[in-house]
Amino acid sequence: MSILDYHYGDSYIHRMDPRVKMILLILLTIVVFMISNFYVLLAMFALVMLVWKTANLPLKNIIGYMKFLLSLVAFLIVLQGLFFSSGSNPIILVHPIIPESVPVIGGHGTVYLDGILFGLILGFRLLTLVCIMPIFVMTTTIGETALGLVKLGMNYKYAYMTTTALNLIPTLQDEARVVMDAQKMRGFQVFETGKFMEKMRAYSTLVVPLVVGAMRRAQLMGVAMEARAFGVKKTRTYRDELNMRKIDLAAGVLVAFICVGMVYFNGLLGGWY
Amino acid sequence: MANKIIEVKNLNYRYMDNGPLCVNNINLEVEEGDFIGIIGQNGAGKSTLMKALTGLLRPSEGQIFINGEDIADIPVSVISNTLGYVLQNPDRQLFAETVREELAFGPTNQGVSEEEIEKRTDYILESVGILHLADEYPPALSKGDRAKVVIGSVMAMEPKIIILDEPTGGQDYIGRYQIMDIAKKFREKGHTVVVVTHAMSLVAEYCNRIVVLCNGEILMQGTSREVFSQPEKLQQTFIRPPQITELANAMKEELHIEETLLCVEEMGDKVLEHIEA
Structure with missing residues (x-):
């Protein structure tokens, strides 16, 4: 199961009104971008992990992505540490490794403390964002998402379009896997034994079958939906109705307060960058 | 005796750790030049078994030998030189x-x-x-x-074995026969063919051996005549013999038919024999 599939469960987060979840998703994303103090960001990450725990979502699903992201964080830290350019007076940890006398690259190799810290903030922000999105997707069915969007005022056709696009991601992932299997079965070795760059290049070969498949499916889906009167009326009825409970409102307000608090502390402690 | 080109020993496969066995203790031998039909209801484990043979799925337990070689550590792209696999949906290939x-x-x-x-x-x-x-x-x-x-x-890769996973699905009458004829021609060149299908009449007509899967296990295997002569056993997996076989069984006494008939030609001969007699 990927982090973009619905995870069956009966936790409070699963039962929460999708409208509240949607608003909190947007709010948390904005706040993560606003926070630039590492300790506050760490607190935000802890809050997100607490929600993961409350939702009983398997952490193993995200660990694979974490491993990749941690390597990206390390790369960002190194990159920013070596090539930090903003800030009026950055603290230098290591003076140029390459002597001035070396042509072209001489004088480079300065390691900036500010750059390392900036890389750390960027990386951690990315890590936190990647952990927020799956909470919504893994605890909210496509139907609930569509209904939530409609109840928030979106035209049901656009709501359906949005949720279909979300639904398509795991389908395309599956399809890409099948296409890769088919290529392996035709002796194409790159996906199994190729180097990183070779694999990256090989992914372009998946485009034709995936796009053709997606277009065929979209065409069929459109016809099937029209055949069942989709879009005939401006408004439509729903099998399930959403029920905004007091506890959902309270939870939403609580998380919103925490977010405001974090922004406040970020200002109080001072953003690193 | 022909060379064993595929040998499956005590194969088990589960999609999830501690999940149910989708392929359960399969032991199978395919000889070089065979035209094997794999039949069974949806979810019987046919495609899982085929994917295990190709290396796309690695056994939870058991061993698979292709052309005498254990494929446990061989990449799929290398196995494909010996064993070609045509997946169900042509669009993805x-x-x-x-x-x-x-x-x-x-x-x-x-x-x-x-x-x-x-x-x-x-x-x-x-x-x-x-x-x-x-x-x-x-x-x-x-x-x-x-x-x-x-x-x-x-x-075109000239594999010794070719597996066709439901090649006739969604095809019209002519298309089904054209595809099976292509497979037959390939076999006549000395290759081994394994076909997964729900078309019993095609299996009866083209395959020299049939393997029937039911709930991940081999229910029975043998020649087409042996398998289709046991409709009660086939019923366990909701498979019905070809219509012509069922007709022949229904008229067994009237036409004095003793063996299992598999195609229209055989039935025609029996009817003619009866009329002449």
């Missing part, structure tokens, strides 16, 4: 701009010389009946032609 390039995709990966690739593609285009489509864009072809292109593309 077309990657090239033209049919000719599609046929050349496999041999190119195998490192076959340009001259040999030309020879092979010409032969496949001719024998599969898609010569007139050589320069067409594969995804734009009809479903029947797309299936032929995909089968031809795997055949």
